[in-house]
Amino acid sequence: MRAYTPETITDAVIEQMSSTTDPRLKEIMACAVRHLHAFAREVNLTPAEWIKGIEFMTKVGQMCTPARQEFILLSDTIGLSALVNIMHDKTKVEAATSASLLGPFFRENTPKFAPGEQIAKQADGAEIVLFGRIVSAKGEPLAGAQVTVWQTAADGRYDIQTDASTMDCRGIFSTDHEGNYLVRTVRPLGYYIPLDGPVGGLVQAQRRHGMRPAHIHFLISAPGYRELTTALYIAGDDHLEDDVVFGASGDLVAEIKAGDPACPISGLPSIRFDFSLSRESMADKLGGRVGADPGQITAGDVSTAKPYGGAPADMAAEAAGKKGILSGLFRSR
Numbered sequence: 408m409r410a411y412t413p414e415t416i417t418d419a420v421i422e423q424m425s426s427t428t429d430p431r432l433k434e435i436m437a438c439a440v441r442h443l444h445a446f447a448r449e450v451n452l453t454p455a456e457w458i459k460g461i462e463f464m465t466k467v468g469q470m471c472t473p474a475r476q477e478f479i480l481l482s483d484t485i486g487l488s489a490l491v492n493i494m495h496d497k498t499k500v501e502a503a504t505s506a507s508l509l510g511p512f513f514r515e516n517t518p519k520f521a522p523g524e525q526i527a528k529q530a531d532g533a534e535i536v537l538f539g540r541i542v543s544a545k546g547e548p549l550a551g552a553q554v555t556v557w558q559t560a561a562d563g564r565y566d567i568q569t570d571a572s573t574m575d576c577r578g579i580f581s582t583d584h585e586g587n588y589l590v591r592t593v594r595p596l597g598y599y600i601p602l603d604g605p606v607g608g609l610v611q612a613q614r615r616h617g618m619r620p621a622h623i624h625f626l627i628s629a630p631g632y633r634e635l636t637t638a639l640y641i642a643g644d645d646h647l648e649d650d651v652v653f654g655a656s657g658d659l660v661a662e663i664k665a666g667d668p669a670c671p672i673s674g675l676p677s678i679r680f681d682f683s684l685s686r687e688s689m690a691d692k693l694g695g696r697v698g699a700d701p702g703q704i705t706a707g708d709v710s711t712a713k714p715y716g717g718a719p720a721d722m723a724a725e726a727a728g729k730k731g732i733l734s735g736l737f738r739s740r
């Protein structure tokens with residue numbers, strides 16, 4: 408019998424897995440084993456550290472519910488989601504608006520709204536308007552494109568974090584014959600990623616601030632065009648440069664302007680942003696999304712899911728002092 412060494416064990420595992428019939432599964436697992444073994448050798452991983460890692464991943468799994476995806480959060484905070492998103496974005500067949508993370512707060516079966524209708528039905532906050540056009544890479548208007556938006560309420564939390572049985576601050580709009588979309592909402596706030604679970608514990612152990620800059624998510628689709636998952640990041644936010652999930656990028660920063668004469672709803676501050684979509688390739692049909700409705704991954708009754716916990720008091724107080732984070736609360740519309 409051969410005796411394995413730290414150097415020979417890797418090839419032995421890959422050799423045993425070489426009977427895998429699915430070629431992509433074979434490639435991914437062989438590469439994963441090579442990199443995992445190299446990682447263990449590089450850090451000289453001890454048994455105690457190995458079991459700590461197992462315990463951590465177990466807690467991440469146990470934290471997942473139909474309203475919460477702790478694994479997506481883990482992937483987001485170590486930049487893996489951003490990496491997959493950036494690589495995927497480079498495969499578009501035409502130059503178009505860049506993609507951003509779908510994140511762990513997207514929900515399927517979002518209600519439909521008429522153009523200009525307010526999506527914040529329960530949340531309080533300062534009203535803003537989002538408007539612009541959905542166009543092809545050549546600038547042709549895309550009529551009837553579906554524009555899904557979702558964002559935090561003015562307290563910096565998504566509906567799913569406070570009460571998963573209701574939907575608020577999210578909706579689906581359609582473009583008119585000239586490709587125009589028009590959304591009425593409230594100003595989003597920068598927010599802490601959920602810090603009450605194992606991923607939050609890791610982020611705090613790393614002394615990271617744990618915040619995302621204020622943003623509004625968009626998922627835009629039109630027949631024959633590649634689905635665009637993106638977000639607009641609000642200009643002036645303190646965390647545009649150090650987003651805890653590495654999602655913000657300069658070309659997606661948008662300014663909230665007062666009194667823009669082009670805004671179809673007068674008297675309200677507004678963001679004007681045109682999105683362009685690339686034509687869809689065969690590969691796009693299989694590309695998928697970097698994120699999902701948590702309910703698609705963990706089955707169960709979403710309405711009975713527990714609310715997310717808040718940020719630790721000391722972190723919340725520090726951010727409030729720095730950013731005036733609570734100043735968006737309780738402003739009347």
Ligand SMILES: [Fe+2]
Pocket residue numbers: 510512622624
């Ligand atoms: Fe978000």
